[in-house]
Amino acid sequence: MVEMVIEQRRRSLGGGLDVGRVLPFARRRMVGPFIFFDHMGPLDLAAGVDRSVDVRPHPHIGLSTVTYLFDGEIVHRDSLGYTQPIRAREVNWMTAGSGITHSERFEKARAVGDHLHGIQAWVALPREHEECAPSFSHHEGSDLPQWSEGGVQGRLIAGSAYGLTAGAATHSPLFYAHLDMRAGATAEIPSGQPERALYVATGAIEVGGSRYEAGRMLVLGADDSRLRAVQPASVMVLGGEPIGERFIYWNFVSSSKERLAQAAADWEAGHMKLPDADDQEFIPLPGGPRPSAPAMS
Template sequence: MIEMVIEQRRRSLGGGLEVGRVLPFAKRRMVGPFIFFDHMGPLDVAAGADRSLDVRPHPHIGLSTVTYLFSGEIMHRDSVGSEQAIRPREVNWMTAGSGITHSERFEKARASGDHLHGIQAWVALPTADEETAPSFSHHAGADLPHWNDGGVAGHLIAGSAYGLTAAARTHSPLFYAHLDMEPGATAEVPAGHPERALYVATGAVEVDGARYDAGKMLVLGADVSALRAVERSAVMLLGGEPVGERYLYWNFVSSSHDRLAQAAEDWKAGRMKLPDADDQEFIPLPDAPLPTPAKA
């Protein structure tokens, strides 16, 4: 059975860039360790676009960000010295741990135009790893196992599924995959995880005899084992072991509300190092005082 259907809510990030916010949702804050899920674009950007499209340097703690593109290019720079463009079917995996800052610049789009479309997810770290040293890794090609079977072209982004394991280091059991499905094709939903979901990025799918169109996340019961593409579709499958309740404020995730407050104060006071190659501007802490956030 389908436990819940979550429809994306459109949000503007400025500069004409819109995202479809899926997680967190008021009635379902997390799926396994996945605490945040944004569908970026699709957006056509003309050459010469304003720099307001960029995401200026900002901080994170207690999570890993996972960026995956269907099309376009984003330049990542961070405070551990990374400078890495991400392109379609590649993964930028950034573990914030005790604290990291990064920017996401659309330099190619501004220079020559681009079609931007992708997904950014956040994975909450287990309590024992929340203060791990920050790190960054980029993955492409053989790092992301892929397969073709019966009209389904699959890419494993992270974790283990379908008898395969992706290269990015994860801190808890999870899976995250992208399936391109031809009309009428069927695909297995990985089992063996207590929480699972699928997100229809494009097209439409059928699960348990019902049709679900693009922009919807289906939180799946244990009995759901397959899906069928009604038309050509791009589908994200995700899930894993829950890591426990989490507080979420702005770009910070933690099992401790006090730790969130400390991170907010550190950013406001300028105690978090900016990216080495992008340290001339930053996104300020939101004007509103730190609330007592609902637990994720």
């Protein structure tokens, strides 16, 4: 049976851009290595939209960001020198490791207007990879294996499931897929990983005889093996092996609170390189309590 239902909570990223925050949740911080899950939109952006809607340059450590769009376009720029638009049914996979900065801007929307809808997830890195060299990759086409069966169109975003393996390099066992389902269609929920979840992006589904509407993440029990679309639905399925406790401060993830304190200090002091192609502004460190640095002996 479903172990927990997590409803998205609306959060403002500024400039009129709201998201549905799902993870982390007070009673469920992670699902496998997935530590953050935001549902962006659906949102119509009018031509000429103000630049305040953009996500200005900001830093990350200790995680991989996974951006996947149902609709729209976002332009990614990072401190490694990559500039990469992402469009519908494509993936931007950015591994922060020891530290990276990037921006996400809505340039198509500013020019001609756009309809934005997508998911950004964070995957925490295992301890042995938390300080790896940062990297970026873009994936589309054959990197995202597809299948169609019984009213279900599937696309594997990352990891291995359904007998397929996606193109992005991952650092721990996981799976992440997108299912578009016609009303009445049923789909398998991948097994083989100790922690699994579904997120209903649109429509409604049924699991174990209960109905669940859009905007809800279902943390699954070991016996949950299939879902059925009550109405046309778009569903994300995800899971993986737990990697141990992680702490979050702002855009930083680490197994060490001291490392979070160091990252905050580095950003505040201007020690993290901004993207060369987008270095004229940045998001300042937020106010409020900060992680504590280790006491001096």
